[in-house]
Amino acid sequence: MPRGKYIIITGGVLSGLGKGITTSSIGLLLKMQGYAVTAIKIDPYLNCDAGTMNPFQHGEVFVLEDGGEVDLDLGNYERFLDINLSSDNNITTGRVYRTVIEKERRGDYLGKTVQIVPHVTDEIREWVKRVTAESSADICLVEIGGTVGDIESMPFLEAMRQLHQESPDDVIFLHTTLIPVLGVVGEQKTKPTQHSVKELRAIGIDPDIIIGRAEEPLEQKTREKIALFCDVPVDGVISAPDVSCIYEVPLLLDEQGLTDFILQRFGFRRRDGLYKWEEFVGGIKDTAEQVTMGIVGKYTALSDSYISIEEAFSHAGAALGVKVCIDWIEAEDLEEGTVSLDHLHGILVPGGFGMRGADGKMAAIRHAREKGIPFLGICFGFQLAVVEYARHVLGLDANSIEIDPETPHPVITILPEQEDVEDMGGTMRLGAYPIAVKDGTLAHRLYGTSTIRERHRHRYEVNPEYMPRLEEAGLVFSGVSADPPRMEIAEIPGHLFFIASQFHPEFTSRPLRPAPLFYGFVQAAREKKSQCSE
Ligand code: GLN
Secondary structure (H helix, E strand, C coil): CCCCEEEEEEECCCCCCCHHHHHHHHHHHHHHCCCCEEEEEEECCCCCCHHHCCHHHHCCCEECCCCCEECHHHHHHHHHHCCCCCHHHEEEHHHHHHHHHHHHHHCCCCCCCCCHHHHHHHHHHHHHHHHHHHCCCCEEEEEECCCCCCCCCHHHHHHHHHHHHHCHHHEEEEEEEECCEECCCCEECCHHHHHHHHHHHHCCCCCCEEEEEECCCCCHHHHHHHHHHHCCCHHHEEEEECCCCHHHHHHHHHHCCHHHHHHHHHCCCCCCCCHHHHHHHHHHHCCCEEEEEEEEECCCCCHHHHHHHHHHHHHHHHHHCEEEEEEEEEHHHHHCCCCCCCCCCEEEECCCCCCCCHHHHHHHHHHHHHHCCCEEEECHHHHHHHHHHHHHCCCCCEEECCCCCCCCEEEEEECHHHCCCCCHHHCCEEEEEEEEECCCCHHHHHHCCCEEEEEEEECEEECHHHHHHHHHCCCEEEEEECCCCEEEEEECCCCCCEEEECCCHHHHCECCECCHHHHHHHHHHHHHHHHHHC
16 A cells, blocks of 8 residues: 555635635545545644534534544535544644643653653654554545644644655645735735745745635736745646635636646546536536525524534535525524514524523424424424424423423433533533434435434433323334434424434535435425425
């Protein structure tokens, strides 16, 4: 097997330039050439994982098969590359230091003074190499979060410099920057890029490729100037203009010769075209039909908190030739009755925590159930759908103990093994578990199989004591996981489409393999729309 190759992606000028999408896109391009690709996200913060971070501040917490709670960029990697990653693909400062300190306590450093260079940097370098080898990747993409010049990212950059020094032909540095345009003259300015490259070079890293983000494509003049001042070949200066759909980015990068540039650097050959992907992007962009889906949530001001749901909608939409428009609905506005749901072809209640907005979410669920509007509930949305059913169909004064610990009818209760855990990082049921799907149900029709695996992130679950009563009243638990038995999917037969899952189907949706629940949901919304217009 050839040695692993590495592409190190850094960011300059400012954050939020879409480094994650660039990284994912490059991965896709190389994978489509037949190479095995993996990707690592380095987050230079001290948290050990993203599980304890507020989605308001940081965007969605993505959950991996192994239960790792990671940065949302890993979601993009999984979607673009259509692979499953592990927790080790997300390195944080907290995790590296924890490992080094544990080694020091064990006496592994044989009495030496433990230092950032070489001990921390060695740990990082070994980690990157280990993940690459374990995943048998030909190419590993390493995205370094933050902006060059931040104190936090220094040890990581130094480690990557060492990796290059160790084996210069196997490492490419790619720097993403912003090319601002000055209003009056409309000129693309390269100075901020020059400065951030200077910063990189001061730490011993010479970029091979520069990707310039700007609203419009870079002018030839701009590319030449960057090439000259930053000492990269002109064909290594690539434009990343604004696009309406993130899945277009790989096509744009490929058109400019980026794939060929990388392959040539690594001594690899070009093998294939990109038609499947082109077809998929066409499916998203050239759709005449449109449905409107409402997402009733709590963090709707920051849509990054539901990024996997948005993507799952676009995958399902592309497969069905339907454009899915999302209407973000703040659950608390529903409680005050200031918004209407009448224009929606489908209602989704996503995952969430805590009591704020719960009544609004339940009002939306009741509306969908009673008015025959397609409904998909995810995690908290599933739990609230069960509470709503117990309240308005069974007539119980029911609740989840997360919302009211004193409720007389705790239809949603705490998972037994989660009761006395103290470490906030580890109190949830996380990751993928197998689920048995009952024959003859909507869930079975959608998945087309009797055993599925889906990812979880929750503390509470359906109280098994209430299951017989709920089922007698017409709610069907069509998916159950074993040991102990846990309710995983609930549905209402006879409703156009009413289904909810304790797991998160959005985490496993892929561009060319939409999640079955989303596929069925969009299909039902299309049907609802055609019924309305009849
Ligand atoms: N708050 C609920 C629980 O902990 C749901 C979690 C979620 O939606 N991710 O079980």
